[in-house]
Amino acid sequence: MGDTRRFEVTAKFIAKNFKPCSVADVAGGRGSLSKELVKCGFECTVIDPRHDQMPGLKAMHRKFNHSLADRFDLVVGL
Numbered sequence: 001m002g003d004t005r006r007f008e009v010t011a012k013f014i015a016k017n018f019k020p021c022s023v024a025d026v027a028g029g030r031g032s033l034s035k036e037l038v039k040c041g042f043e044c045t046v047i048d049p050r051h052d053q054m055p056g057l058k059a060m061h062r063k064f065n066h067s068l069a070d071r072f073d074l075v076v077g078l
Contacts, residue, residue, distance in 0.1 A: 004032065010078065011036030021073035026064045031057040033078060045072070 010033060014023075020041035025034045028046035031054040037044050038057070045058040047068065060068075069075050 006078065007032040007036050010076070011040055014042070014074070014076065015040040018074060022071070024064070024068065024072040024075045026075060026077035028078075030054060031059070033076065 014037060021043070023034070023037055023042050023044045025031065025037070025044050025046045026048075028034055028048050029050065030052045031044075031046045034044035034046050034054075034057050043058075045060060046054055047060045047062065047064045049061060049063050051061050064077075
């Protein structure tokens with residue numbers, strides 16, 4: 001799984017370079033990046049075919065498809 005600080009570092013980078021907007025967190029797993037982005041004022045949706053529990057987060061339990069991109073201002077995948 002690696003160093004979990006990567007989610008905090010990535011969220012800080014996004015918050016520094018983008019205004020709060022709607023974000024697709026592609027292959028977001030349990031929503032670690034989304035949780036950090038929500039703290040910064042972003043509206044996030046985790047898109048992942050796994051059915052991990054993500055209390056308090058929006059989720060789409062499916063594979064990401066390019067046709068979904070139009071629903072979001074920013075698409076992020078780690």
